[in-house]
Amino acid sequence: MHANGKPPSRRTFLRLGAALAAGAAAPLSACAGPDLSAADPPSASDSYDGPPLTLRFWNGLTGADGAMMRELLREFSEQRPNITVQMFAMPWDAFYRKFPAAVASGLAPDIGLMQNFHVATNAARGVIIPLDEVADRLGLTEAGFAETVWRSGIFNGRRFSIPLDVWPDSLFYNRRVLAHAGLDPDDPPRDRVSYEEALEALAENGVAGHWLPAVDPQGVGRGFDSLQWQMGGDLYDADGGRALFNGPEAVEALTWQRERIVTGQSPRNVNGGDANVAFKNDLNAFMWGGPGALINDFSAVEDLDWGVVPLPTIGAAPASFAGSHQFVIMRQHEFDAARLSATYTFLSWISANSVKWADAGPVPARQDAVDSPEFSELPAQSSVAQALSDVRFYPLIPGIFEVQSTILYPAISDVLLLNADPQQALDDAARQAESLLAENKQKYAEVMT
Amino acid sequence: MTATRHGSVDARHPAAVPAGMHTRTVRGRAGKPLTPYLFLAPFMAVFGVFVLVPAVYGIWISLHNWDFFLPERPWVGLGNYTELFDPTSFVASEFWQSMRATGLFVLFSVPFLVTIPLGLALLLNRTFRGRTFFRAVYFAPYVLGVSVIGLLWQYLLNANVGLVNHYLSRLGVDEVIPWLTATPWVWVSLVGVTVWWTLGFNTVIYLAGLQGIDTTLYEAARVDGAGRRHEFWHVTLPSLRPVLLFVLTITILASANMFGQAYMLTNGAPNNETRTAIMVIAETGLEQFRMGRAAAMSYVLALLLIGISTLNFFLFRRQEKN
Structure with missing residues (x-):
C-alpha cells in the first residue's frame, strides 16, 4: 500500500504493469536456443524385454492409412505384449508445426513418421537424431532398398530416417470411360503420342479426359515436377543454391500441361478434389496421383472400374515424382535406454513387416517386401512398383518444401488458371526462390558445417 | 474514462x-485504495499472461533473427522492420501483397457487415409472428466454426462440381463461374460467405441497441409529426451511435484478421491474391519458423489497426460534438 495512504495513480499502475510485463518477458527471452549439440543416445539393444512401457508415435496418417497403421500396431503389441505403441495422427502440416515445439519443450514423442522432403529440414533443426548406428544394428543396408529411397534418408553425410515406403505418382485410369470412347481399357497409353491420341479420342466422345488440377491443396505442382524431370530438366542445382525450374525443359513441361486445358482436354479451374469426383463418376479418364491416397480411395467406390500404371512418358525418359514415409527418432532432453531399446524393437519389427503396410496403398521401401509373394497379390501396388527405378525425389535441402509450396506451386497454379505465361511465371518464381534459398542456406549454414 | x-x-x-x-x-x-485493483486482478492476471507479456516478448523477438529451433538467434535490431519497407525484397512484396488483400477484404466486407445487419435488426425489432424463429435463423450460421463453413462453401462453390454452378446452369447460365479461382469472383465468394456467416452477430448487437432506445423519444417524434424515415434518421441512428461505433470497430478488426475463410476456400488463389496478412504471418512464423520476421509483420499490422481504430473513434467523437 502507498505510504501516504493515497491509492496508486493510474499512471503508476500502468508503469507497474509495464514493468511486470517486461520482467516476466525477460526470463523468457533470456533462455537461450535449444541445446543442439550432437545428440548422444545411450546404446540400447533392439530386443526390449523389460517391464511394459508405452511408446508415443506421432504422424500425419489421418486417412484410411491411419486405420491400417493402427492395425499394424495392434499386431505388434500382440507379439510384443510389453510394448504398447500409442499413435497420435494429425494433419501433416499440423504435425510439422507441432512436433518441433514438442521437442523443444521436452515433450517429444519417441517416434515420428515423416515425408522424405521434410527430413533434411528437421535434421538441420536438430529435432531428430542421426540413425546410422540404428540402421546398422537393425541390419538395414542400401542393398536391401531401392537406391533413391535409401539415399533420401541421408543428410549431410549422416542417416536421419528409416524409409518405410515409397509412393510414386502414377496414372490412374477409368476403364469404363476408355472403353466408352472406343479405347482399349486394358492398354492405357504409356507414351506421349498414344496419350495425346487417347485424349483426342475422348474429346471426340465429349469427355475431358485428363482433369488437370489448377488449384490443389495437396500440391498442384507434382505433375509438373514429374514432367520436367521427364523432359530432362531439374528443379534445383546440386547444393540447393539456385532454382533451375525456369529452364527450357520446365517451360516445355508447363506448356504441355497448359495445352491440355486450352484444348479442352481438361476443364478450366479444376480443383484437386474435382478431378477425383469426376473420375469416380465416370466423367474423367485419367488422374495423376499418389497410390497412398488413391488406391484405397478408389477401391472403396463400388462399381468403379479402374486400373493404375506408372505415369506415361511424355518427355524423353520416364520419371515420376515420388515421396516416401520415413521413421525418425525424436530428440529427447534425456534419452532413456529402455525406451530407446523398445523403439528399436518396434522399428525392426515394422520394417521387417512392411509388406503389410502395402495394403494402405504405397509400395514398401524394402526390396525383400516388394519381391515377396504377398506383395505380388496386390495388383494395383505391384503395377505402381514398376516405376521404382524411375522415381525422383525432391533434393535433400533444408527448407526445400517451403520453396516448392510457397513459390513454385502458386506460380504453376497461376499458369494453369490461364492467368500467366509459363516462361514469365517460372522466371519470376525462380527469382523469388533464389532469395528464399539463399536465406535458408544462411539460416541452416551453421548446423550444416 | x-x-x-x-x-x-x-x-x-x-x-x-x-x-x-x-x-x-x-x-x-x-x-481501501487498492480495492479496485484487486477487483481487476483476476482479469489482469489473464490479460497479462496471455496478452501483455506475449506482446512485449513479441517486440523482443521481432528484433532478432529468431528461429525457435536454431541455437543462434542473432540480434538484427530493426532489420526485420526495414526489410518490410525495402521495395526490392521478396518478403516485403509478399507481405504488402497480403496487406493489400486484407485491405480489399475490409473495404468490400465492412459496408455490408455494418448495413445489412442494421436493416435486419430493424426488421426483427418489429412485432410479428415467428419473430423469435427468424432471430434464431439469422444467428444460426454464426454458431458454426470457420472450418465447417469453409468446407461447406468449398463444396457449394466448386466451379466444376459445385451445387451453385449446377443450379445456375439450370437457370440458363452457361458459363462456368470460377467462384474460388479467379478475380473478381473470389472476392464475391469470400465477402458473401463472411456476410452470411457473421451477420447474425452484428444483428444481435444492433437489436440490443435498438431495444435500449427510449420509446418516449419515438412518441415525441411522432407528436412532432415525424414519419418513419425521420424517426430513423433523427432518433434511431443518433441513439445507436455508440453501438454503431462498436460494431464498426470490431467489424473492421475482425475483417482485417480474416484467415479461416481464405485459408479454407481459396487458399490464396489465384496466385496469392486472396492470401491475407494473417495467412502470411502464420506461414512465416509457424510453418517456416521465421518468428522474428513474423513478429515484425504482426506489429506493422497491429499498428495500422490501432491507427484505424483511433481514427474511427475520433471521427465518431467529432460528429458527436457537432
Missing part, C-alpha cells in the same frame, strides 16, 4: 466538489 466516472460521482455528491480533488477521490472510492 476515469474522468467521466469522477464526473458522475461529483454529480451525485455536489457537496464534495468544493472540497477539492483529494477528498473527492477518497470519498468516491470509500475505503
Whole structure:
C-alpha cells in the first residue's frame, strides 16, 4: 500500500504493469536456443524385454492409412505384449508445426513418421537424431532398398530416417470411360503420342479426359515436377543454391500441361478434389496421383472400374515424382535406454513387416517386401512398383518444401488458371526462390558445417 | 474514462466538489485504495499472461533473427522492420501483397457487415409472428466454426462440381463461374460467405441497441409529426451511435484478421491474391519458423489497426460534438 495512504495513480499502475510485463518477458527471452549439440543416445539393444512401457508415435496418417497403421500396431503389441505403441495422427502440416515445439519443450514423442522432403529440414533443426548406428544394428543396408529411397534418408553425410515406403505418382485410369470412347481399357497409353491420341479420342466422345488440377491443396505442382524431370530438366542445382525450374525443359513441361486445358482436354479451374469426383463418376479418364491416397480411395467406390500404371512418358525418359514415409527418432532432453531399446524393437519389427503396410496403398521401401509373394497379390501396388527405378525425389535441402509450396506451386497454379505465361511465371518464381534459398542456406549454414 | 466516472460521482455528491480533488477521490472510492485493483486482478492476471507479456516478448523477438529451433538467434535490431519497407525484397512484396488483400477484404466486407445487419435488426425489432424463429435463423450460421463453413462453401462453390454452378446452369447460365479461382469472383465468394456467416452477430448487437432506445423519444417524434424515415434518421441512428461505433470497430478488426475463410476456400488463389496478412504471418512464423520476421509483420499490422481504430473513434467523437 502507498505510504501516504493515497491509492496508486493510474499512471503508476500502468508503469507497474509495464514493468511486470517486461520482467516476466525477460526470463523468457533470456533462455537461450535449444541445446543442439550432437545428440548422444545411450546404446540400447533392439530386443526390449523389460517391464511394459508405452511408446508415443506421432504422424500425419489421418486417412484410411491411419486405420491400417493402427492395425499394424495392434499386431505388434500382440507379439510384443510389453510394448504398447500409442499413435497420435494429425494433419501433416499440423504435425510439422507441432512436433518441433514438442521437442523443444521436452515433450517429444519417441517416434515420428515423416515425408522424405521434410527430413533434411528437421535434421538441420536438430529435432531428430542421426540413425546410422540404428540402421546398422537393425541390419538395414542400401542393398536391401531401392537406391533413391535409401539415399533420401541421408543428410549431410549422416542417416536421419528409416524409409518405410515409397509412393510414386502414377496414372490412374477409368476403364469404363476408355472403353466408352472406343479405347482399349486394358492398354492405357504409356507414351506421349498414344496419350495425346487417347485424349483426342475422348474429346471426340465429349469427355475431358485428363482433369488437370489448377488449384490443389495437396500440391498442384507434382505433375509438373514429374514432367520436367521427364523432359530432362531439374528443379534445383546440386547444393540447393539456385532454382533451375525456369529452364527450357520446365517451360516445355508447363506448356504441355497448359495445352491440355486450352484444348479442352481438361476443364478450366479444376480443383484437386474435382478431378477425383469426376473420375469416380465416370466423367474423367485419367488422374495423376499418389497410390497412398488413391488406391484405397478408389477401391472403396463400388462399381468403379479402374486400373493404375506408372505415369506415361511424355518427355524423353520416364520419371515420376515420388515421396516416401520415413521413421525418425525424436530428440529427447534425456534419452532413456529402455525406451530407446523398445523403439528399436518396434522399428525392426515394422520394417521387417512392411509388406503389410502395402495394403494402405504405397509400395514398401524394402526390396525383400516388394519381391515377396504377398506383395505380388496386390495388383494395383505391384503395377505402381514398376516405376521404382524411375522415381525422383525432391533434393535433400533444408527448407526445400517451403520453396516448392510457397513459390513454385502458386506460380504453376497461376499458369494453369490461364492467368500467366509459363516462361514469365517460372522466371519470376525462380527469382523469388533464389532469395528464399539463399536465406535458408544462411539460416541452416551453421548446423550444416 | 476515469474522468467521466469522477464526473458522475461529483454529480451525485455536489457537496464534495468544493472540497477539492483529494477528498473527492477518497470519498468516491470509500475505503481501501487498492480495492479496485484487486477487483481487476483476476482479469489482469489473464490479460497479462496471455496478452501483455506475449506482446512485449513479441517486440523482443521481432528484433532478432529468431528461429525457435536454431541455437543462434542473432540480434538484427530493426532489420526485420526495414526489410518490410525495402521495395526490392521478396518478403516485403509478399507481405504488402497480403496487406493489400486484407485491405480489399475490409473495404468490400465492412459496408455490408455494418448495413445489412442494421436493416435486419430493424426488421426483427418489429412485432410479428415467428419473430423469435427468424432471430434464431439469422444467428444460426454464426454458431458454426470457420472450418465447417469453409468446407461447406468449398463444396457449394466448386466451379466444376459445385451445387451453385449446377443450379445456375439450370437457370440458363452457361458459363462456368470460377467462384474460388479467379478475380473478381473470389472476392464475391469470400465477402458473401463472411456476410452470411457473421451477420447474425452484428444483428444481435444492433437489436440490443435498438431495444435500449427510449420509446418516449419515438412518441415525441411522432407528436412532432415525424414519419418513419425521420424517426430513423433523427432518433434511431443518433441513439445507436455508440453501438454503431462498436460494431464498426470490431467489424473492421475482425475483417482485417480474416484467415479461416481464405485459408479454407481459396487458399490464396489465384496466385496469392486472396492470401491475407494473417495467412502470411502464420506461414512465416509457424510453418517456416521465421518468428522474428513474423513478429515484425504482426506489429506493422497491429499498428495500422490501432491507427484505424483511433481514427474511427475520433471521427465518431467529432460528429458527436457537432
